[in-house]
Amino acid sequence: MSADKSAAATFRLLWETKESARSSLSVGGIVEAAIALADAEGLGAVSMQRVAGELGYTAMALYRHVPGKDQLVALMADRAQGNPPVESGKEWRTEILNWADAAWDFYLAHPWILRVATTGAPTGPNELAWFEALLRPLAQSGLATENLVATAMFISSAVRDLARIATEIVPSGSDYGNLLAQVIRPDRFPTLASLMTSGAMEDDGDVRPALDFGLNLILDGLTTHTS
Amino acid sequence: MSADKSAAATFRLLWETKESARSSLSVGGIVEAAIALADAEGLGAVSMQRVAGELGYTAMALYRHVPGKDQLVALMADRAQGNPPVESGKEWRTEILNWADAAWDFYLAHPWILRVATTGAPTGPNELAWFEALLRPLAQSGLATENLVATAMFISSAVRDLARIATEIVPSGSDYGNLLAQVIRPDRFPTLASLMTSGAMEDDGDVRPALDFGLNLILDGLTTHTS
DNA sequence: TCGACTTTGTGTACGTCATATACTCGCGCT
DNA sequence: AGCGCGAGTATATGACGTACACAAAGTCGA
Numbered sequence A, B: 001m002s003a004d005k006s007a008a009a010t011f012r013l014l015w016e017t018k019e020s021a022r023s024s025l026s027v028g029g030i031v032e033a034a035i036a037l038a039d040a041e042g043l044g045a046v047s048m049q050r051v052a053g054e055l056g057y058t059a060m061a062l063y064r065h066v067p068g069k070d071q072l073v074a075l076m077a078d079r080a081q082g083n084p085p086v087e088s089g090k091e092w093r094t095e096i097l098n099w100a101d102a103a104w105d106f107y108l109a110h111p112w113i114l115r116v117a118t119t120g121a122p123t124g125p126n127e128l129a130w131f132e133a134l135l136r137p138l139a140q141s142g143l144a145t146e147n148l149v150a151t152a153m154f155i156s157s158a159v160r161d162l163a164r165i166a167t168e169i170v171p172s173g174s175d176y177g178n179l180l181a182q183v184i185r186p187d188r189f190p191t192l193a194s195l196m197t198s199g200a201m202e203d204d205g206d207v208r209p210a211l212d213f214g215l216n217l218i219l220d221g222l223t224t225h226t227s
Numbered sequence C: 001t002c003g004a005c006t007t008t009g010t011g012t013a014c015g016t017c018a019t020a021t022a023c024t025c026g027c028g029c030t
Numbered sequence D: 001a002g003c004g005c006g007a008g009t010a011t012a013t014g015a016c017g018t019a020c021a022c023a024a025a026g027t028c029g030a
Helices: A008-014 A027-041 A048-055 A069-081 A094-109 A111-115 A126-141 A145-168 A174-183 A190-197 A208-226 B006-014 B027-041 B046-057 B071-081 B092-109 B111-115 B124-142 B145-168 B174-183 B190-197 B207-224
Strands: none
Touching: A008 A069, A008 B174, A027 A048, A027 A069, A048 A069, A069 A111, A069 A126, A069 B111, A094 A111, A094 A126, A094 A145, A111 A145, A111 B190, A126 A145, A126 A190, A126 B190, A145 A208, A145 B145, A145 B190, A145 B207, A174 B006, A190 B124, A190 B145, A208 B145, A208 B207, B006 B071, B027 B046, B027 B071, B071 B092, B071 B124, B071 B207, B092 B124, B092 B145, B092 B207, B111 B145, B145 B207
């Protein structure tokens, strides 16, 4: 359960392609089964025993192919991420909006990815491909080279965490609003309170507009910067 | 380990202030001990047994005060968050930058907060106070009321996830760079590759500039919007 | 063709975890 | 004086990750 077990080993595993022929079990198969489980029942359902069981093997059999659970999860995350959207050839602004859109969809399709610990910087092939796919249109915006990475990180961070919020929101329903209303007194939270009475917080669980609006702010900022 | 056990109960616990007198153990004490543990050894070290042990009690004793571990963790998160920075009275731009600065510091001081599952929307008193403290200067920027919440969410999401990246980065050292270099071929990742050879990715573990730069882009966008 | 080595999967076992259930004690009230 | 209830304990259960020792089955050199 610790962090690594040699980060280098994990790295190699992420980029490994060939599978030894003489074995019914394979890294790819294990990872796929684990992803299916996570998609269906959440990350909590992914235990070595469950994954192995799903494949008709014992838990320990997995350890012949994967060094440990942390590594398996890392593989799952990169694999499930898949390929970034193809370039549309449109202007960089739409390209970036497309990217965010695709990332959003993919996070909502695999919400468990938002709960796995990463190594911070991108390391897997797919993770890197997504990063590249965001950098490319950004580079076309005329942004100075030394700020490219910073901006890409900022954008992808915002997308990711908004998706996290969107997927973590509990159905709650009316309960949450009522409880909040009791607690948000104008003396303690004046801005929030006025927003609440003015009805600006009606569409609460609706995180998506925050992404679009914020992203457009950034793109506006970018055009100012570079024009 | 499930999500809630009645979200309403958790909510009440978050806002509870009075403690029953006739008991050596208290919710406050438990939460404090758990926070100390998490600060010192990470969230992984926080088990009911460890926390209780630290206080000189058995694990089960905690259940007289806290419904379960998930609730304890929720309490820890809100408690550790503390109060937002006081208003400086400066212009809204600096106010927002101050806010981000303080949030950043606090995440780095309690990195485990970035790994606890929240309920999506803010619910605890401190969480709400931070949100309010961001909304206030934003409201002064002249931003339309209906976009206030969206913008605040966007900003706080970016800060949070950048902090997550910053704290998750493994010391790695030279290893990571070498391994990456082997794998980032210009044919597959042209933009990344050119950034790497141009040395623009030298300062890798340095996430903080991404926050400042991105934030300023947003603030620029805001001024364009509202002027 | 034979035997040794290697690779793959199994069986069992350990320590840790969250938490249910059933108890014991002692304080505060009547 | 005694009784009830609230606080803390003892013990147990089932799930977890994974170490270790083994077994079977395939590969390869002689």
